[in-house]
Amino acid sequence: MNAAYKPRVDVNSLLRLDEGLVHADVYASPEVFDLEMEKLFHRGWVYVGHESEIPKRGDYILRWIGTHSVIMNRDDAGKLHLFLNRCRHRAVTVCQNEQGNAPRFNCDYHGWSYRNSGELVGIPLREGAYGPDFRMEDFPLVSPRMEVYRGFVWGNLVADGTSLMDHLGEGGKRSIDLFCDASPEGEVVLQQGFLRGVIYANWKFQGGDGYHPPIAHQANFMYYRGKRQGNDRNPIAVNGTMEEGFLSRDLGNGHCALDFRAVSKDKLGDAPWAKKYREDMHRVYGKERAEFLIRTGGNPHAVLMPNLHLVNTSDLRVIRPIAVNHFELYFYCAFLKGVPDELNEMRLRDVEARTGPAGCINPDDVEMFERNQLGMQQAVNPWKYMARGIVRERIDDDLLTPEPYRRHKTVVGHLSDEVTQRAQLRWWAERLSQP
Ligand code: FES
Ligand SMILES: [Fe+2]
Known part of the structure; x- marks a missing residue:
């Protein structure tokens, strides 16, 4: 860092990540927001x-x-x-x-x-x-x-400097590869329009939290369990172990993922169209890789900083920060190129079921984010506690995943741990401290 450079906000004083402490100003200070616009959005890849x-x-x-x-x-x-x-x-x-x-x-x-x-x-x-x-x-x-x-497509307002690949790193690139490779042609298609929500909370609340689903989305999980008549319980709610593959993962460069690829279940079924898709995938990728792609649905469940989320099998989400306590969220359903219509229809219904005005998942999140923003505006004891899992973080070789989707030597914790938030904030502080 340039020794003469004095940032307007001392972002490092807002984080005590070794103790898991994060100051409310990270989410509530308009000055911090202005700095984020300048350093993350106007000087980096978006x-x-x-x-x-x-x-x-x-x-x-x-x-x-x-x-x-x-x-x-x-x-x-x-x-x-x-x-x-x-x-x-x-x-x-x-x-x-x-x-x-x-x-x-x-x-x-x-x-x-x-x-x-x-x-x-x-x-x-x-x-x-x-x-x-x-x-x-x-x-x-x-x-x-x-x-x-x-x-x-990414844009960068600075004429020269780091490449997109420098920004994505191996973790970001492999997440996009996984998402696209669920298509036998290796391409996704975004032509279904999008849903857009306005959320009165800080944009950094969105995404990457593996702790809340069984609690905040309980009603939704109960509904699906009921539908499946108890035979196929939601894997997140089962609360499995790190050894089984229930992980949160720091992908580097602020990118992170909720990583349950190893425990995803094959839900494709054996309808004629499903068989055709499976055969096409085997032909293109070989059996081992194809079966992994089918089982995971190509879901990296990754948050790529600053504004692209590839979560669940078909959701592509884009964040547009507007003010410190106000952002827009765009939800797209990514169709797969070269697959039977039935599969893309399933993906579309899946996104509709979770997001939008009638969705079961997104309204829960919005409610929690807006309540969280209220908490951030209270100045007595301004520290929030994000230490969950520091004691069990470790480096992982991702051996349960086949190449080329493995995320070598990345930091992991349990799916419910706050590895993801800490990864984002470490990168955030580093970028905001730069001249
Ligand atoms: S033509 Fe005058 S502002 Fe564009
Ligand atoms: Fe959620």
């Missing part, structure tokens, strides 16, 4: 969208990199772009719709217009207004740095 959301030439979607509205689109030649949604004249947004298809982006204020490949091509009343050195080609829409991994 997930923007998936290539399959814009399949045709001219397609676009509107998304966020921190506080920046960005357009992800394809130009007339089909090339992928990422642009700041900001006119080069006086910085008015040039795109207002969340998705669509357009050959140009026009600014409604004074009419400057841009091709879908970014070039400025129109300025009303231009003659005589600017000097002889003025060149239209000097004023294209601004393109942040962009990298794509397996169809997942």
